[in-house]
Amino acid sequence: MKNDLIIYGYNCKNLGDDLMFAEIINKTHYKRYFFIGHGEVPHFVNKKVFFIKPGRLMKLRWKFRADFAVIGGSVLMGASSQQREAIMQKIKWFRWNKVFGGRNFIIGANLGPFDNKAEYLSLLSRLNLVVDKWFVRDNTSYEMLKKVGARYLKLMPDIVMGLNKEDYVSVRGNSIAISVTSVDKDKNSLINPEDYINEIAQIAQHYIDSGRTINFISFEDRFDLKPINEIISLLKKSEGKVSVIENNGKNVIEAISRADVVVATRFHAMVLGALFEKKQIIYSYNNKTTQFAKTYGFKTYEVTGSSLEKQPFLTKFDAHSLEFASSYGKLVQS
Structure with a gap:
């Protein structure tokens, strides 16, 4: 079992995302939790959280043999060049984590929107090469990932549905x-x-x-x-x-x-x-x-x-x- 969980997501005081982060952090048992980026600890999280600052020295701050999870519903949008570049950035981080001996997860996502299906599927195929586990919350996303040959793929309820x-x-x-x-x-x-x-x-x-x-x-x-x-x-x-x-x-x-x-x-x-x-x-x-x-x-x-x-x-x-x-x-x- 990995000791560390690194998380990337929309940590900007959005209630839905905060609840998603809390459900994953509070109900797993890693020794340490890290967020990529700056900011405060999300609401509802009841464990200590550290931050990995992005930038040129980010590789030096990365953790060996960590699980890396991209968490959120809108983390894989592809309807603009900026959104497609964001997917490429995630692919880059996932590759890093593989070099560092870690596993990579996409958790709680809906795929899209996108403006060019063929181009979007190509991006998903590249992403799939470095993702170990996919957890998506709707049938449309599930079927798209089956087309690109996702290895570990689960159609799951939304993370917030686990709230007590x-x-x-x-x-x-x-x-x-x-x-x-x-x-x-x-x-x-x-x-x-x-x-x-x-x-x-x-x-x-x-x-x-x-x-x-x-x-x-x-x-x-x-x-x-x-x-x-x-x-x-x-x-x-x-x-x-x-x-x-x-x-x-x-x-x-x-x-x-x-x-x-x-x-x-x-x-x-x-x-x-x-x-x-x-x-x-x-x-x-x-x-x-x-x-x-x-x-x-x-x-x-x-x-x-x-x-x-x-x-x-x-x-x-x-x-x-x-x-x-x-x-x-x-x-x-x-």
């Missing part, structure tokens, strides 16, 4: 949790931001008019708070009916656990909503949401300019999937 929800369950109130984000981030052009803002405002106004309170939840404050405030500015007679829940510890998870309905744009708002068996209105603002939702039979909605046809439906995960999600630690470290 009993730590968060509380008495339900009369509230609606609405997850909002900047839908054009990552150069996503599938949704018109103005149409999205107006439609979420329609949904929020409907629930306010029916006597509900609204909790707008932010998974990543630097992206989510701006559209949240734009939506609030459009609401009428909302005084005392609207709260903004910033990403600070357990706040967002607790707001979801108490909600009657979850309106989910953020990917992990959908996952947490289903974990707590909530009725949801799920907006598919990118391919990873659509691919995952199809895997579990969840209905998704597109922005149409009208919220009238958007009805919440019950979402939940089966017991087998939840149990399978709790096995990540064992499968990664074996």
Whole structure:
């Protein structure tokens, strides 16, 4: 068994990614944990974490015979030259780790999006030469990796589905949790931001008019708070009916656990909503949401300019999937 785990991922105070990191770190038994990059220890991680500074001296800071894991849902995007260069950087790091006697993992990913399938498959083939274990969370990604001959490949639940929800369950109130984000981030052009803002405002106004309170939840404050405030500015007679829940510890998870309905744009708002068996209105603002939702039979909605046809439906995960999600630690470290 390797003594060290080196992690690369989006460590920028994003709730979904922090939960993914915590599930892997807290449920494995390495002697030491390292993140590539700078920053703080992610929320929910309860073990000591060190950092490996990138740069010209990075090879001198690398660890011998370590497991190296790239963790996250959007770690293999290929829709721009910048995103393809990021895949090449991961290939370079994986090669280093092989020279240092280590193993390489991709954990929790959705493949894509990409703008040229042949080119993207070629990149995956090169990546596959240096990846020892693939753990992906949707059927589309699984089938693509079978095409490139992935050796150790598992279709797994999302990592966050292993969260112990009993730590968060509380008495339900009369509230609606609405997850909002900047839908054009990552150069996503599938949704018109103005149409999205107006439609979420329609949904929020409907629930306010029916006597509900609204909790707008932010998974990543630097992206989510701006559209949240734009939506609030459009609401009428909302005084005392609207709260903004910033990403600070357990706040967002607790707001979801108490909600009657979850309106989910953020990917992990959908996952947490289903974990707590909530009725949801799920907006598919990118391919990873659509691919995952199809895997579990969840209905998704597109922005149409009208919220009238958007009805919440019950979402939940089966017991087998939840149990399978709790096995990540064992499968990664074996």
